[in-house]
Amino acid sequence: MPSQSIHLGVIDYSILVLYVAFVIGIGFALKRQMKTSADFFLSGRNIPAWVTGLAFLSANLGALELVGMAASGAKYGIATCHFYWVGAIPAMIFLAVFMMPFYYGSKARSVPEYLKLRFDERTRAFNSVSFAVMTIFASGISLNALAKLLHNLLGWEYNISLWICSFIVLLYVLKGGLTSAIYTEVLQFFMIVLGFAPVVWLGLRDAGGWVAIKQKLAGVATNPSAYNLADSASTTFHSDAWTSAWKPLIGGPSANPMGIDLFAMIFGLGFVLSFGYWCTNFLVVQRAMAAKDMKAARNTPLVAAVPKMFFPLLVILPGMIALALSATEGKGYQFPKAVIAEAKMSAAIASVRQSVASGADVVTASKTIALAAGTSLNTVKVEELLKAAKADPGTPDAQLAIGIQDAVVNDYDGVILSLVKRYCPTGLLGLALTALLASFMSGMAGNVTAFNTVWTYDLYQAYIAPDKSDEHYSWMGRVVTVAGILLSIGAAYFASMWTNAMDIIQLVFAFVNAPLFATFLLGMFWSRTTGTGAFVGLICGTLASALFHACTLSVGNVPGVKGGYIHNFWTLPSDMAQNFWLASFAFTICFAVTVLLSLSTRRTKSDEELKGLVYSLTPKQTVDQVWYARPGTIGIVLLIVCVILNYIFW
Amino acid sequence: MGLDIRFPIGMMFTLIGLLLSGAGFFSPDKLSLGININLIWGSILFLFGALMWSSAVKAKGK
Numbered sequence: 001m002p003s004q005s006i007h008l009g010v011i012d013y014s015i016l017v018l019y020v021a022f023v024i025g026i027g028f029a030l031k032r033q034m035k036t037s038a039d040f041f042l043s044g045r046n047i048p049a050w051v052t053g054l055a056f057l058s059a060n061l062g063a064l065e066l067v068g069m070a071a072s073g074a075k076y077g078i079a080t081c082h083f084y085w086v087g088a089i090p091a092m093i094f095l096a097v098f099m100m101p102f103y104y105g106s107k108a109r110s111v112p113e114y115l116k117l118r119f120d121e122r123t124r125a126f127n128s129v130s131f132a133v134m135t136i137f138a139s140g141i142s143l144n145a146l147a148k149l150l151h152n153l154l155g156w157e158y159n160i161s162l163w164i165c166s167f168i169v170l171l172y173v174l175k176g177g178l179t180s181a182i183y184t185e186v187l188q189f190f191m192i193v194l195g196f197a198p199v200v201w202l203g204l205r206d207a208g209g210w211v212a213i214k215q216k217l218a219g220v221a222t223n224p225s226a227y228n229l230a231d232s233a234s235t236t237f238h239s240d241a242w243t244s245a246w247k248p249l250i251g252g253p254s255a256n257p258m259g260i261d262l263f264a265m266i267f268g269l270g271f272v273l274s275f276g277y278w279c280t281n282f283l284v285v286q287r288a289m290a291a292k293d294m295k296a297a298r299n300t301p302l303v304a305a306v307p308k309m310f311f312p313l314l315v316i317l318p319g320m321i322a323l324a325l326s327a328t329e330g331k332g333y334q335f336p337k338a339v340i341a342e343a344k345m346s347a348a349i350a351s352v353r354q355s356v357a358s359g360a361d362v363v364t365a366s367k368t369i370a371l372a373a374g375t376s377l378n379t380v381k382v383e384e385l386l387k388a389a390k391a392d393p394g395t396p397d398a399q400l401a402i403g404i405q406d407a408v409v410n411d412y413d414g415v416i417l418s419l420v421k422r423y424c425p426t427g428l429l430g431l432a433l434t435a436l437l438a439s440f441m442s443g444m445a446g447n448v449t450a451f452n453t454v455w456t457y458d459l460y461q462a463y464i465a466p467d468k469s470d471e472h473y474s475w476m477g478r479v480v481t482v483a484g485i486l487l488s489i490g491a492a493y494f495a496s497m498w499t500n501a502m503d504i505i506q507l508v509f510a511f512v513n514a515p516l517f518a519t520f521l522l523g524m525f526w527s528r529t530t531g532t533g534a535f536v537g538l539i540c541g542t543l544a545s546a547l548f549h550a551c552t553l554s555v556g557n558v559p560g561v562k563g564g565y566i567h568n569f570w571t572l573p574s575d576m577a578q579n580f581w582l583a584s585f586a587f588t589i590c591f592a593v594t595v596l597l598s599l600s601t602r603r604t605k606s607d608e609e610l611k612g613l614v615y616s617l618t619p620k621q622t623v624d625q626v627w628y629a630r631p632g633t634i635g636i637v638l639l640i641v642c643v644i645l646n647y648i649f650w
Numbered sequence: 651m652g653l654d655i656r657f658p659i660g661m662m663f664t665l666i667g668l669l670l671s672g673a674g675f676f677s678p679d680k681l682s683l684g685i686n687i688n689l690i691w692g693s694i695l696f697l698f699g700a701l702m703w704s705s706a707v708k709a710k711g712k
Binding site: 015029186190198205426 | 655659661662674680681685687691694
């Protein structure tokens with residue numbers, strides 16, 4: 001996309017180099033402290049809460065989140081905030097108040113190891129293998145996205161960007177282990193916030209403030225197809241569909257651009273997916289486990305919840321600003337779009353003429369033309385184009401070409417960078433770009449450190465080489481850090497080579513993640529849960545999600561990688577709805593099977609063995625904190641603030 | 651803990667702040683919406699960096 005390309009100046013490169021020097025410098029500064037394997041994998045457990053808290057947030061924040069949340073902000077508006085307010089905050093508070101005491105108190109070194117202590121080896125093996133595979137793919141996807149972005153935007157060579165970025169992460173993780181990953185994540189947190197804040201501020205000024213944005217978005221909501229935001233000209237929403245968080249949801253799937261119902265949002269996202277991620281994913285939990293004491297460990301997710309609540313300002317608002325600008329005449333802002341190459345355009349023009357001649361229906365014609373053009377097209381615009389071409393068979397090629405290019409769907413993933421390009425002179429440009437790189441590196445380092453711990457402790461030490469010296473495991477940790485980075489690079493190439501790769505990888509994530517919280521919930525809060533119940537329940541839950549996917553389809557998709565390949569029993573209004581319902585279904589199956597099997601199998605662990613692992617069997621801790629500093633109190637305050645935010649944007 | 655993370659954060663933002671505000675000062679024609687954003691934001695970064703740095707120094711002196 002040459003129209004998107006950005007030119008960097010000396011100052012921009014200087015900022016970039018300064019940042020890289022500092023993250024690598026942190027790795028080298030910490031090298032002296034890496035003496036035992038516990039130092040490398042667990043940070044020696046001596047980091048204060050504000051540091052682990054910010055790292056907790058950064059590790060979860062990949063480059064995809066910055067790019068993707070701005071894209072969703074444009075496509076769905078303020079309802080995207082539910083991924084934070086509904087889909088994160090409650091689960092983070094739950095982790096701090098109820099679950100952290102067991103993770104930290106049990107002295108488990110990882111989440112899979114907790115499963116071993118609580119249940120048995122089977123559940124641990126299943127969880128560690130699936131987690132290891134997922135972290136590799138997650139960092140591969142993110143790496144691929146970043147290298148593509150740098151290529152499209154700066155003209156940097158794809159392979160070079162990919163290898164250099166990975167090498168930097170490798171260098172500082174190798175030197176300083178988890179401590180260096182956590183420390184750089186804190187630095188990256190400030191980099192991300194301070195790098196993007198001026199872009200948002202300038203965007204808000206440009207768009208004329210929140211009130212003006214609301215007005216513009218009301219116009220968009222009542223006529224979304226004019227902005228390429230709906231596939232049918234008759235689609236229209238209530239004027240507050242983009243600017244109100246709850247009202248469009250209450251109106252049902254057809255009243256909001258996400259196509260989501262209230263139940264799927266609250267139960268599917270807010271309970272199953274959110275608790276399944278924030279409370280069980282070792283990538284984030286590892287940060288809290290590295291804290292210096294129980295107090296700091298429990299405060300980690302609470303510290304993270306504060307910025308998390310306000311992150312939509314930084315990542316979702318830009319998408320809404322861009323949409324408002326594109327709807328304001330005279331601003332000269334257009335969403336970035338893929339430009340159809342000349343050869344493909346000729347094929348697309350031929351395809352238009354053929355569709356007119358054969359009288360094919362719009363949907364089929366639209367698909368053939370899009371295939372010829374090599375990009376997705378907006379059906380409404382194709383329909384207009386076909387009508388015009390039919391009315392006047394003599395329409396020149398050049399005019400058809402304009403029509404086809406106009407029908408290309410917006411590349412929402414380019415939103416955030418189109419704003420960076422619009423507002424940042426050289427200097428600020430380097431800062432914003434460094435922020436993007438920082439968000440990517442923090443995510444990748446998070447994945448790599450979680451992967452090397454799970455591999456070394458839960459797979460290598462558990463099943464391959466159990467009784468080796470501590471030096472041996474330290475050595476293994478470094479070897480597997482290199483291997484993990486190389487595997488991520490492999491996964492990035494896999495994702496780039498095959499268009500369906502992303503869809504498939506994300507499906508596997510959904511299948512594995514969806515039932516997980518049921519296992520932890522029952523394990524931690526019901527002493528009767530047995531090892532067999534947990535293991536079989538988890539397997540059934542995973543299979544149930546695959547089955548649900550094979551039997552449902554969302555509107556506009558054909559049976560195949562998007563689902564429905566066994567039989568389409570239920571058509572859902574959107575991909576997101578399908579995903580949320582899938583999670584709800586898998587959770588319920590896992591929960592039910594685990595309960596039934598636990599009741600019909602014998603317990604293999606005594607009450608004494610489960611002390612410190614199960615809520616009811618663990619003596620209440622003597623609290624040496626004043627009432628207002630306790631996690632429970634802070635959690636309630638945070639929840640109240642979150643409710644107020646929801647009320648303001650109701 | 652051997653390393654106070656406020657040191658590197660403070661140093662980095664102080665330096666970046668200097669670079670950015672310097673760029674804004676010496677080429678005041680590079681504006682965004684009529685604002686010399688490099689100068690303004692560079693100064694903010696510099697202040698933030700200096701604050702972090704000094705708080706780390708203070709903590710070390712204790």
